[in-house]
Amino acid sequence: MRIKILQIFFAILFFLTGSWLYYLQVIKGPFYSDLSFRNSIRLLNISAPRGNIYDRSGKLIAGNTLSFGVFIVPQEADDIDSEMENLSGILGVSKSLLERNYKRNKTASFAPCELIRGVSKKAAISIEESRFEMPGVLVKEIPFRNYYYKEVFSHVVGYTGEIGPLELELLKPYGYNIKDMIGKDGIERFCDRILRGKNGGMQVQVDNRGREVRVMSYRKPRSGKNVYLTFDAGLQKLVYNLFDGRKGAAIFMDPNNGEIFSLVSSPSYDPNESLAKAVRSEESPLLNRAIMGVYPPGSVFKLITAMAALETKSIRPDTGFVCLGKLNIGRDEFSCWNKDGHGYVDLEKAIAWSCNVYFYHAGLLTGAEKITEYANMFGLGRKTGIELFGESSGFVPSKEWKRQEKKQTWYPGDTANFSIGQGDMMVTPLQIAAVVASIANGGFLVRPHVLKPAGNVALTNLDTEELKVAKENIESIRRGMRKVIEDPDGTGNRAASGIVSVSAKTGTVQVGPGIRPHGWFVGFAPSVNPKICFAVFLENGGSGGDAAADIAKPAVEYWFRKKQ
Amino acid sequence: MLKKQKYKDFDWALLGAAAAIFIAGLLFLFSAVYSKNIDFIVRQISWFLIGALFFIGIINVNYRKIISLGYVFYFFSIILLLLVIFFGSKRLGAQRWLELGYFNLQPSEFAKLFITLALIQYLTEHKAEKGIRNIAAAFFVMALPFVLILAQPDLGTALMLVPVFFTLLYIWGAKLRHLFFMIVSGLLASPLAWFLLKDYQKDRLMVFINPNIDPLGAGYTVIQSMIAIGSGGVFGKGWLSGTQNQLNFLTERHTDFIFSVAGEEWGFAGGVILIILYYALVRRAIEIARKTDDPCGVLVACGMAAIIGIQAVVNISMTMGFMPVVGLPLPLVSYGGSSLLVTMIALGLLESVAIHR
Numbered sequence: 001m002r003i004k005i006l007q008i009f010f011a012i013l014f015f016l017t018g019s020w021l022y023y024l025q026v027i028k029g030p031f032y033s034d035l036s037f038r039n040s041i042r043l044l045n046i047s048a049p050r051g052n053i054y055d056r057s058g059k060l061i062a063g064n065t066l067s068f069g070v071f072i073v074p075q076e077a078d079d080i081d082s083e084m085e086n087l088s089g090i091l092g093v094s095k096s097l098l099e100r101n102y103k104r105n106k107t108a109s110f111a112p113c114e115l116i117r118g119v120s121k122k123a124a125i126s127i128e129e130s131r132f133e134m135p136g137v138l139v140k141e142i143p144f145r146n147y148y149y150k151e152v153f154s155h156v157v158g159y160t161g162e163i164g165p166l167e168l169e170l171l172k173p174y175g176y177n178i179k180d181m182i183g184k185d186g187i188e189r190f191c192d193r194i195l196r197g198k199n200g201g202m203q204v205q206v207d208n209r210g211r212e213v214r215v216m217s218y219r220k221p222r223s224g225k226n227v228y229l230t231f232d233a234g235l236q237k238l239v240y241n242l243f244d245g246r247k248g249a250a251i252f253m254d255p256n257n258g259e260i261f262s263l264v265s266s267p268s269y270d271p272n273e274s275l276a277k278a279v280r281s282e283e284s285p286l287l288n289r290a291i292m293g294v295y296p297p298g299s300v301f302k303l304i305t306a307m308a309a310l311e312t313k314s315i316r317p318d319t320g321f322v323c324l325g326k327l328n329i330g331r332d333e334f335s336c337w338n339k340d341g342h343g344y345v346d347l348e349k350a351i352a353w354s355c356n357v358y359f360y361h362a363g364l365l366t367g368a369e370k371i372t373e374y375a376n377m378f379g380l381g382r383k384t385g386i387e388l389f390g391e392s393s394g395f396v397p398s399k400e401w402k403r404q405e406k407k408q409t410w411y412p413g414d415t416a417n418f419s420i421g422q423g424d425m426m427v428t429p430l431q432i433a434a435v436v437a438s439i440a441n442g443g444f445l446v447r448p449h450v451l452k453p454a455g456n457v458a459l460t461n462l463d464t465e466e467l468k469v470a471k472e473n474i475e476s477i478r479r480g481m482r483k484v485i486e487d488p489d490g491t492g493n494r495a496a497s498g499i500v501s502v503s504a505k506t507g508t509v510q511v512g513p514g515i516r517p518h519g520w521f522v523g524f525a526p527s528v529n530p531k532i533c534f535a536v537f538l539e540n541g542g543s544g545g546d547a548a549a550d551i552a553k554p555a556v557e558y559w560f561r562k563k564q
Numbered sequence: 565m566l567k568k569q570k571y572k573d574f575d576w577a578l579l580g581a582a583a584a585i586f587i588a589g590l591l592f593l594f595s596a597v598y599s600k601n602i603d604f605i606v607r608q609i610s611w612f613l614i615g616a617l618f619f620i621g622i623i624n625v626n627y628r629k630i631i632s633l634g635y636v637f638y639f640f641s642i643i644l645l646l647l648v649i650f651f652g653s654k655r656l657g658a659q660r661w662l663e664l665g666y667f668n669l670q671p672s673e674f675a676k677l678f679i680t681l682a683l684i685q686y687l688t689e690h691k692a693e694k695g696i697r698n699i700a701a702a703f704f705v706m707a708l709p710f711v712l713i714l715a716q717p718d719l720g721t722a723l724m725l726v727p728v729f730f731t732l733l734y735i736w737g738a739k740l741r742h743l744f745f746m747i748v749s750g751l752l753a754s755p756l757a758w759f760l761l762k763d764y765q766k767d768r769l770m771v772f773i774n775p776n777i778d779p780l781g782a783g784y785t786v787i788q789s790m791i792a793i794g795s796g797g798v799f800g801k802g803w804l805s806g807t808q809n810q811l812n813f814l815t816e817r818h819t820d821f822i823f824s825v826a827g828e829e830w831g832f833a834g835g836v837i838l839i840i841l842y843y844a845l846v847r848r849a850i851e852i853a854r855k856t857d858d859p860c861g862v863l864v865a866c867g868m869a870a871i872i873g874i875q876a877v878v879n880i881s882m883t884m885g886f887m888p889v890v891g892l893p894l895p896l897v898s899y900g901g902s903s904l905l906v907t908m909i910a911l912g913l914l915e916s917v918a919i920h921r
Contacts, residue, residue: 002734002735002737003735003850003853003854003862003866004854006731006734006735006850006866006869007847007850010843010846010847010850010869010873011843011847013873013874013877014839014840014842014843014846014873014877017839017877017880017881017884017886018836018839018840020881020884020886021793021827021832021835021836021839021880021884022832022836024790024793024794024827024884025793025794025796025797025798025827025831025832025835026797026798026832028794029794029795029796029797029798029832030797031794032790032791032793032794032795033794033795033797035791035794035795036791036792036794036795036807036808036828037795037807039788039791039807039808039811039813040807040808040811040813205807205811206811207811207812207813213811
């Protein structure tokens with residue numbers, strides 16, 4: 001009897017075991033099949049090499065270098081501690097750094113864990129050679145974006161980084177994936193779709209340690225296309241170095257088509273390195289002062305005032321005013337920067353000497369509305385449309401704006417201030433460069449741009465717009481600008497060059513008592529048929545004819561010396 | 565003619581089931597190790613040949629003679645277990661093996677069998693008196709080696725002794741209330757046992773409750789084993805084609821977890837046939853017990869049935885995540901000389917009972 005019960009007991013046990021087997025294999029079979037498949041199949045992304053960025057003559061600005069990374073597979077290592085000791089010896093880095101990275105990067109015992117990257121080829125080879133003494137240690141190639149000019153191009157070229165959650169959401173429809181490297185700023189961002197190419201992929205069967213057993217399918221990555229800039233790397237480097245870390249911006253441009261040869265914002269940052277330091281810096285190196293920074297134009301604006309006055313026939317080039325060093329408008333006294341007065345001045349001299357009194361008269365005769373109109377016509381108050389992110393519009397004040405926004409009356413004194421570029425007016429250095437270009441090219445509003453057309457297709461709208469201004473009026477202003485350099489008393493005569501004739505206009509913006517004024521130096525060369533125009537701005541750089549001119553002159557000379 | 569007469573009651577079905585299981589086991593074992601080290605197959609077959617000698621020897625001996633030496637075996641196994649504690653080699657965190665030149669001996673496997681034999685001897689000698697005193701004495705016979713095995717630690721083998729012990733008492737004819745009392749007091753004492761467990765044993769029990777608490781540690785083996793068996797589906801992935809097995813996701817797959825190889829590559833069809841074969845083997849063993857009038861023979865047959873049957877069920881269940889992982893081999897299939905040899909001795913004893921009833 002008891003034997004019978006024992007037999008039944010075993011029958012039940014085996015039946016239960018069989019039932020569980022049925023449940024696991026037949027009912028849950030598909031579920032576990034899927035798990036098993038995923039267990040052994042890894043989809044490996046093969047990132048396409050990113051396109052290079054070159055300057056106008058084919059000098060490499062941004063490209064990819066292969067760097068070597070050292071990894072360790074924890075469960076394959078015999079003795080992680082002594083292997084790290086070994087690696088630290090070969091690599092010449094401290095063991096504690098490797099240990100820190102190991103702790104930070106370790107995910108699973110079978111997954112390769114990055115210990116260090118940016119290892120030299122020599123070190124990589126010697127690690128490879130001693131592989132057998134260090135089981136579990138791997139050397140892998142990691143593509144690495146290299147910005148060969150470091151700080152010099154950072155505001156133009158930008159940098160790359162891993163795609164953020166927000167960007168991923170936006171860009172997913174365009175084939176972007178998690179962990180993709182994308183351009184975060186500048187041309188890297190603007191041209192990301194051109195530069196990035198198309199990632200390939202591999203379906204790989206792996207074993208329990210994540211080691212490749214066989215490749216099941218492979219899709220070749222398509223490398224990104226190269227991008228050519230209108231820049232001249234040599235000029236860019238020279239200008240950047242001339243700033244010597246001082247705050248400011250400079251643009252050098254072809255006035256005939258808007259191709260930018262150099263666009264510098266200083267101080268800058270090295271896109272090869274972590275941006276953490278740059279973000280914290282009080283100097284705001286991340287700010288692209290050439291396109292984002294807005295400043296009062298100061299006397300540079302007198303070019304627009306002159307244009308408006310001539311066009312509205314409020315003055316003629318030979319119209320003269322007497323400067324006694326100051327002018328009373330209403331109850332207020334408006335001074336010229338030269339307290340002794342300039343005496344009798346015509347337009348050419350007024351520009352050459354930057355006489356405020358002359359432009360008070362000219363501005364008052366023209367009227368604020370017309371000055372606003374011409375400022376807008378020359379592209380102030382709106383973005384130039386350059387292919388860089390974060391461009392500011394600047395601001396052009398108007399009578400209407402003052403009434404509506406500030407609920408104040410526009411006084412003649414406002415017009416006087418407006419005429420010499422002081423007051424509420426705000427411009428970016430790039431806008432000023434565009435204004436200068438229009439004067440240099442005889443009245444065409446060009447679109448400043450940094451990208452060379454790829455193939456036959458222009459990347460950006462490069463239409464130029466002919467301004468409805470009389471050529472002879474532009475010519476009058478150009479004569480004045482030439483005198484700025486050539487007149488013995490011209491405000492910019494220290495920029496006179498033995499190599500090329502330069503035309504320019506200086507600007508000195510008062511920013512408050514006891515603070516060094518901002519300096520502007522804008523112009524073009526040669527004076528006839530200009531090939532280059534420029535706008536240099538130095539924050540708290542003192543008088544525009546000095547420090548800013550000292551940046552412009554060597555750069556222009558470099559340009560023409562190079563052309564010969 | 566006498567010889568033929570002597571073997572007329574030899575149980576061919578029992579041998580057939582065992583042989584089928586062993587041959588299938590060699591196939592599983594081959595698949596589990598061929599990419600790494602074919603040595604395992606050679607050794608398993610060598611052990612099988614040694615086991616075959618024991619088997620043939622034992623069927624020619626009356627099992628009663630063997631049982632009468634039960635205490636001697638018992639004494640021998642206590643010495644072996646003590647030797648392990650002092651001289652054993654450590655593997656996988658447990659000190660279970662004695663290194664004897666080319667072979668490693670796992671004394672707890674032999675102890676399992678020898679203790680059963682000693683218990684049978686005691687119970688046979690005291691078949692007239694079935695009081696609480698005899699039960700207590702039998703309990704202490706088991707308790708001493710139980711503690712020694714637990715100390716190695718070898719939870720699986722130690723726990724194996726418990727159902728075998730109860731099976732023998734039950735078949736012997738202990739009063740149900742006595743058995744009931746022992747089970748209840750054992751259950752009440754089990755929380756205390758928790759404190760005696762090693763950390764890794766606690767981990768395994770926790771992992772049984774929820775394997776995902778430590779998927780790369782203690783739970784890894786069970787999860788991968790369940791994935792392997794589950795993904796085998798109805799007909800399996802085919803011999804030598806189990807991805808979980810061949811890509812090394814299965815650990816311990818040539819020993820305790822060999823059923824996951826079987827399940828993955830042979831599917832439900834293969835797995836259920838293996839289970840049926842084990843059941844057939846147990847069923848034949850119990851059949852031998854039923855045909856025997858000798859109480860000692862009944863105890864031997866039922867004891868051997870319990871040793872093989874419970875091990876098979878527990879091992880298969882643990883690879884399927886149906887029971888906690890305790891280190892127990894799958895009889896006749898898992899790689900391991902001691903286990904194979906012990907199982908074949910048990911089979912020999914069964915045949916001896918069949919022949920000498």
